[in-house]
Amino acid sequence: MHTISPGPGSAWAQAFLAVNAFARRTPWLHAPLAAYAKDGVVLFAVLLLAGWWVARGSRDPARVAAALWGPIGVLLAVAVNQPVVAAWHEARPYAVLPHVLVLVQRTTDPSAPSDHATMVGAAAACLLFVDRRLGIGTAVAAALMAFARVYVGAHYPHDVLAGLALGALVGVVGSYVTRRPPTGLITRLTCTRLRPLLVAGDPQQRPRPTDERPTMPGLATAPARR
Numbered sequence: 001m002h003t004i005s006p007g008p009g010s011a012w013a014q015a016f017l018a019v020n021a022f023a024r025r026t027p028w029l030h031a032p033l034a035a036y037a038k039d040g041v042v043l044f045a046v047l048l049l050a051g052w053w054v055a056r057g058s059r060d061p062a063r064v065a066a067a068l069w070g071p072i073g074v075l076l077a078v079a080v081n082q083p084v085v086a087a088w089h090e091a092r093p094y095a096v097l098p099h100v101l102v103l104v105q106r107t108t109d110p111s112a113p114s115d116h117a118t119m120v121g122a123a124a125a126c127l128l129f130v131d132r133r134l135g136i137g138t139a140v141a142a143a144l145m146a147f148a149r150v151y152v153g154a155h156y157p158h159d160v161l162a163g164l165a166l167g168a169l170v171g172v173v174g175s176y177v178t179r180r181p182p183t184g185l186i187t188r189l190t191c192t193r194l195r196p197l198l199v200a201g202d203p204q205q206r207p208r209p210t211d212e213r214p215t216m217p218g219l220a221t222a223p224a225r226r
Contacts, residue, residue, distance in 0.1 A: 015157045019147075019150045020101050023153070036144070037103075037152045038152075040148065041145075051070055052064075073123075073125075074122045074171075076122075076170055077121070077170035078119055090112040092109075094106060102152065111156065112158065113159055114155050116149055120145045121163060121164035121168045121171070122170050124139040124171070126171040146160035
């Protein structure tokens with residue numbers, strides 16, 4: 001398959017080179033950002049686990065459903081990304097631009113959209129439906145991951161932006177599409193031995209009723225005026 005890439009004079013290549021020049025001027029950031037770019041996805045696994053814990057404590061079946069969808073949404077986003085990567089088939093920046101600084105191991109895998117950015121974009125979008133503050137914090141961490149992947153020389157800026165957008169799209173659409181059936185199922189499962197994994201508190205206390213309409217926590221619907 002023919003490999004494509006932005007030309008050296010393109011806006012995306014120039015943006016990459018600007019970040020690469022910044023990386024050369026900040027050697028003190030090399031180690032932490034290289035480590036984050038490579039292994040930072042572990043943080044997002046922890047954040048998804050935190051989302052489940054927060055949802056469990058809320059006793060809200062809708063939030064529990066959103067938390068359980070999170071890991072599935074991340075894996076689905078990565079799966080959806082694979083045919084896009086194959087069709088786009090963009091070369092890595094260091095395969096095209098000579099003498100750039102590269103802080104991670106070089107690979108011949110296509111560059112766009114970034115799998116890392118896709119994963120973290122999906123995680124952030126899914127967690128916004130669990131807890132707004134946790135979702136916003138995850139979004140900030142996702143933006144840092146996107147920057148780190150460009151900083152270390154692994155991707156062009158548009159690679160990570162496309163990944164974030166694709167991941168967020170899968171996360172949001174999935175959160176809406178899968179909301180009602182899992183919510184009802186989780187309400188029923190709270191009457192089984194799985195209850196401690198789904199809701200916290202007194203076993204005699206019923207889970208909080210939930211509005212079936214998919215909304216992000218913290219974005220309350222104003223009551224209708226009479």
